[in-house]
Amino acid sequence: MNMTPKEIVNYLDDYIIGQNDAKKTIALALRNRYRRMRLSDELQEEIMPKNILMIGSTGIGKTEIARRMAKMMDLPFVKVEASKYTEVGFVGRDVESMIRDLVYESMNLVTKEFETKIQEDIDAEVIRQIMEILVPSLPQGATDNARESFIKTYNIMETKLLSGSMDDKKITIELPKRTHVEIIDSNLPMDMSAMSESLNNMLGKMNKDTIKKEVTIEVAKKLLRSEASENLLDQEAIKTEAVKRAQNGGIIFLDEIDKIATGNSKNQDPSKEGVQRDLLPIVEGSNVQTKYGQIKTDHILFIAAGAFHVSKPSDLIPELQGRFPLRVELNPLDEDDLYQILTNTKNSLLRQYEALLSVEGVTLQFEDDAVRAFAALSVNANEKTEDIGARRLHTVIERVLEDISFDADEKSGETIIVTKNLVHEKLDSLVENEDTARYIL
Numbered sequence: 429m430n431m432t433p434k435e436i437v438n439y440l441d442d443y444i445i446g447q448n449d450a451k452k453t454i455a456l457a458l459r460n461r462y463r464r465m466r467l468s469d470e471l472q473e474e475i476m477p478k479n480i481l482m483i484g485s486t487g488i489g490k491t492e493i494a495r496r497m498a499k500m501m502d503l504p505f506v507k508v509e510a511s512k513y514t515e516v517g518f519v520g521r522d523v524e525s526m527i528r529d530l531v532y533e534s535m536n537l538v539t540k541e542f543e544t545k546i547q548e549d550i551d552a553e554v555i556r557q558i559m560e561i562l563v564p565s566l567p568q569g570a571t572d573n574a575r576e577s578f579i580k581t582y583n584i585m586e587t588k589l590l591s592g593s594m595d596d597k598k599i600t601i602e603l604p605k606r607t608h609v610e611i612i613d614s615n616l617p618m619d620m621s622a623m624s625e626s627l628n629n630m631l632g633k634m635n636k637d638t639i640k641k642e643v644t645i646e647v648a649k650k651l652l653r654s655e656a657s658e659n660l661l662d663q664e665a666i667k668t669e670a671v672k673r674a675q676n677g678g679i680i681f682l683d684e685i686d687k688i689a690t691g692n693s694k695n696q697d698p699s700k701e702g703v704q705r706d707l708l709p710i711v712e713g714s715n716v717q718t719k720y721g722q723i724k725t726d727h728i729l730f731i732a733a734g735a736f737h738v739s740k741p742s743d744l745i746p747e748l749q750g751r752f753p754l755r756v757e758l759n760p761l762d763e764d765d766l767y768q769i770l771t772n773t774k775n776s777l778l779r780q781y782e783a784l785l786s787v788e789g790v791t792l793q794f795e796d797d798a799v800r801a802f803a804a805l806s807v808n809a810n811e812k813t814e815d816i817g818a819r820r821l822h823t824v825i826e827r828v829l830e831d832i833s834f835d836a837d838e839k840s841g842e843t844i845i846v847t848k849n850l851v852h853e854k855l856d857s858l859v860e861n862e863d864t865a866r867y868i869l
C-alpha cells in the first residue's frame with residue numbers, strides 16, 4: 429500500500445465519476461495510514477486517525493468509493509451497516525462484532541500473503557509427497573543399475589506430474605483425520621469463539637489418525653496443498669501480524685450511519701441512541717476481545733457514510749459527531765455525470781450488458797445518442813419520482829434491454845444496435861406517466 433494520494437485518486441477515477449472532494453479526502457487518509465506505519469512506535473502512538481464522515485444522497489457513489497478502495501488496498505477493510513446493530517444486552521449483533529469481522533479479514537489477508545511467500549515450498553512439498561506414492565523408493569542395498577533406472581523413472585514421472593498430463597490418474601493419499609468444528613460467526617460471544625478455537629486445538633492434538641482416500645492427482649494436489657500450507661505456515665506469526673495490521677491499518681466503513689441518528693424528533697428511538705453509545709468507545713479507542721487476541725481500536729480508521737435525508741449529522745450524539753472530524757459532501761449527479769458513468773468507467777453497465785450478451789453470440793452496440801437518452805431519461809425519472817441517483821441507470825437500461833436479453837439465444841451471430849429511437853420507444857410512455865415511472869422504473 430504505498431500509493432500516493434494522486435495515484436489513489438487516479439485509480440478511483442477509473443470507476444467513479446466526479447466526487448473529487450471525497451476521493452481526495454479518502455486518498456489522504458489512506459496515505460496517512462501508510463505514513464504513520466513507517467514511524468517510530470512512540471510517534472505512532474501519538475498520531476490518531478482522522479475519521480471521515482461522507483454525506484450525500486442516495487446512489488451517488490458513497491458505497492462505491494469504499495468498495496473500490498477495498499479492492500485496491502492490502503489493508504484489512506470491512507464495510508458494515510450501522511443500522512444492523514443492536515444495543516449491547518439486546519438480541520442481535522453488537523457493535524464489537526465489527527472489530528471481530530475486521531480481524532477475520534486481516535487474518536485472511538495476511539494468510540494469503542504468507543502463502544504467496546512460501547508458495548514454492550508448498551508446491552515442492554506437494555510434488556515430493558505425490559512422487560513418493562508414484563515411485564516407491566529404492567530398497568536398501570540396491571545395485572547401481574537399479575539406482576540408475578530408478579533415477580530415470582523418477583525424472584520422467586516428475587516431468588509428467590509437473591506438466592499436469594497425469595492429473596486424471598488416481599492415487600491413494602493419506603490425510604490426517606480432522607474432527608473440525610468450524611465456528612466463524614464473529615457474532616458469537618467472545619468466550620464462545622475462543623472456546624471453539626481451543627476445542628479444535630484439543631481435537632487436533634488428540635487425533636493422530638489418518639484416513640486413506642483414493643482421488644485423482646488433480647484433487648490430490650489440492651488436498652495436499654492445503655495440508656502442506658497448514659503445516660508450513662507459521663500460524664502464530666500470522667496471528668501476530670494480522671492483529672497488528674488490523675490495529676494499525678484497519679479501516680471500517682460504517683455505512684448508513686444516518687439511520688442511527690435520532691436528534692430531537694418525536695419518534696426518538698432509545699435503542700438507536702444506545703447503538704451510538706456503544707459505538708463511541710470503539711471509535712474512540714478501546715480494547716475488544718477477539719479469538720485472535722485483544723484488539724486495540726485506537727488507530728482503526730472509521731469512514732462513516734449516510735444520506736442524511738431525514739436526520740442531520742448534528743442529530744448524532746455530540747460525542748460521536750466529534751469523532752468524525754473530516755466531513756465530505758458528495759454532489760448530486762447531473763445528466764452529464766450519468767452519461768460519463770455509462771461511457772467513462774471501467775466495466776460500466778453498458779460493457780457489462782455487452783459482455784453478457786456476447787456469451788450468446790450477440791454483439792450489442794450502443795449509439796452515442798442512445799446513451800445520452802439513457803442519461804436524460806434517468807434524470808427525468810429521478811425528478812418525477814424519487815431521486816435514486818445513478819441507480820436509476822440500472823432500472824432504465826434494464827427496461828430497454830429486457831426483450832433483447834430475453835430472446836438473445838435465438839439471435840446468435842447477430843449485431844443489435846441500440847438506437848435513440850429504441851430507447852424512447854421503450855421508455856417515453858413509462859417516464860411520462862408518474863405512476864408507471866414510480867413502480868416500473
Ligand SMILES: Nc1ncnc2c1ncn2[C@@H]1O[C@H](COP(=O)(O)OP(=O)(O)OP(=O)(O)O)[C@@H](O)[C@H]1O
Nearest residue numbers: 443444445486487488489490491492735769818819
Ligand atoms: N459517482 C459515481 N460514479 C460511478 N458510478 C456511480 C457513481 N455513483 C453511483 N454509481 C453507481 O450507482 C450504484 C449505487 O451507488 P452507491 O452504492 O455508491 O450509492 P450510495 O451513495 O452508497 O447510496 P446509498 O446512500 O443509497 O447507500 C453503484 O453501484 C454505481 O454503479
Ligand SMILES: [Mg+2]
Nearest residue numbers: 490491492683
Ligand atoms: Mg450506500
